[in-house]
Amino acid sequence: MRSRRIRAILAGGLVLGVGATATLAAWNDSEHGAATFTAGRFDIVGATDGTTFSSHATAGTAAALNFQLPPTAMAPGTTTYALFSVRTANPSVAGVLQLTPGTPGGTGLATYLTYGVRTITGTSCTAATYPAGTAVVPDGSTLTTAGTTTQAVAANGAAQVNYCFAVTLPTAAGNGAQGLTMTQTWQIQGTSS
Amino acid sequence: MATKTTQRKVLAVLAGGLVLGVGVAGVLAAWNDSEFATGTFTAGAFDLEGSTDGTTFSDHNVDDGDTAAALAFTLPAGVVGNMSPSDTVYAGLWVRLAAGTTTGADLVADGTTADPAASSNTDHLSYAVYQLAPGATCDAASAVGTPIATGATLDAQTGVTTVPLTEGATADTAGTAVQLCFAVTADAALEPGLVTDATWKFTATSTS
Numbered sequence: 001m002r003s004r005r006i007r008a009i010l011a012g013g014l015v016l017g018v019g020a021t022a023t024l025a026a027w028n029d030s031e032h033g034a035a036t037f038t039a040g041r042f043d044i045v046g047a048t049d050g051t052t053f054s055s056h057a058t059a060g061t062a063a064a065l066n067f068q069l070p071p072t073a074m075a076p077g078t079t080t081y082a083l084f085s086v087r088t089a090n091p092s093v094a095g096v097l098q099l100t101p102g103t104p105g106g107t108g109l110a111t112y113l114t115y116g117v118r119t120i121t122g123t124s125c126t127a128a129t130y131p132a133g134t135a136v137v138p139d140g141s142t143l144t145t146a147g148t149t150t151q152a153v154a155a156n157g158a159a160q161v162n163y164c165f166a167v168t169l170p171t172a173a174g175n176g177a178q179g180l181t182m183t184q185t186w187q188i189q190g191t192s193s
Numbered sequence: 194m195a196t197k198t199t200q201r202k203v204l205a206v207l208a209g210g211l212v213l214g215v216g217v218a219g220v221l222a223a224w225n226d227s228e229f230a231t232g233t234f235t236a237g238a239f240d241l242e243g244s245t246d247g248t249t250f251s252d253h254n255v256d257d258g259d260t261a262a263a264l265a266f267t268l269p270a271g272v273v274g275n276m277s278p279s280d281t282v283y284a285g286l287w288v289r290l291a292a293g294t295t296t297g298a299d300l301v302a303d304g305t306t307a308d309p310a311a312s313s314n315t316d317h318l319s320y321a322v323y324q325l326a327p328g329a330t331c332d333a334a335s336a337v338g339t340p341i342a343t344g345a346t347l348d349a350q351t352g353v354t355t356v357p358l359t360e361g362a363t364a365d366t367a368g369t370a371v372q373l374c375f376a377v378t379a380d381a382a383l384e385p386g387l388v389t390d391a392t393w394k395f396t397a398t399s400t401s
Contacts, residue, residue, distance in 0.1 A: 042224035062229035073237030073295030075399045084230045109236050167234060177236045185231040192224040
């Protein structure tokens with residue numbers, strides 16, 4: 001009889017213990033936050049007409065500049081102008097641009113020619129618009145002169161930088177310059193910022 | 194054993210430092226992309242040539258070793274080669290820009306050289322040069338108006354006026370020729386029996 005009571009109490013205690021455990025439990029719910037991280041891109045493209053942009057990422061695929069006076073028969077005093085517009089692709093982060101010339105080719109006209117580069121607001125690169133531009137390469141520089149300033153270029157192609165090239169055969173070029181040729185490649189390197 | 198533990202600690206610290214260094218280098222890197230543009234430039238050509246008959250042209254650049262064109266003083270008949278005081282003789286010289294020349298030019302008389310006055314009639318011969326159409330005859334009737342150069346003596350030159358020359362329409366054609374009509378007049382003190390040579394120089398300068 002006594003032993004039964006003890007067992008009953010123990011059993012009750014066990015039940016109490018179970019009850020206490022149940023009281024400690026609580027309802028649960030969760031919220032999860034997720035994020036995907038993707039590296040951006042940096043890509044610049046160029047256009048010789050100010051509107052049709054494509055990539056010319058190597059010297060071998062350089063864009064042929066469209067000089068206003070066809071520079072096929074330059075005489076002393078001739079200056080010819082050409083546009084080259086550069087912007088970022090979409091998508092692309094922003095960056096800065098630096099102009100550097102390559103090694104001149106041809107038969108020696110490079111020693112006579114001088115050039116200057118300015119950034120202009122529109123896409124009309126002529127003797128009329130050039131003077132109002134902002135200097136990138138000072139006028140009268142030799143063809144191996146790099147840009148003395150860098151140009152900021154906006155992200156996602158939002159704004160283009162219009163380079164106006166002015167190449168001159170100076171009036172001082174003597175008879176020795178006649179019939180000479182030269183080819184020049186310019187690199188505009190963009191660096192992400 | 195203690196030494197080995199210390200070494201490991203040092204290595205661990207160095208490794209940590211290396212990882213930091215890599216992190217810093219990564220921050221300095223930036224992405225690059227380039228655009229390339231190219232242009233080809235060719236200088237033109239320039240050549241002035243002359244003719245004494247209006248049809249056969251060649252170079253007579255004494256400065257480059259050529260010989261001067263000998264002017265054909267043929268008018269008026271009978272006077273040339275036998276001038277007497279107050280006679281005037283006429284001869285034409287045609288000049289043009291040779292085929293292949295890529296720019297127009299301004300032509301000017303650029304001085305004369307003549308035999309010394311002491312041993313010639315240089316000081317007794319005056320001249321005037323007129324611009325005529327290519328087909329005109331250079332004689333007393335046509336050599337009128339404003340000369341493009343004159344000289345009171347053969348070794349003097351005044352009143353030089355520019356004559357424009359045009360290049361040919363294509364690379365294979367020469368520019369339009371211009372005739373220069375020379376009128377040489379003997380003064381009253383012309384000395385008999387003396388032979389006098391004079392050379393006129395004309396220089397064309399490209400204009401564009």
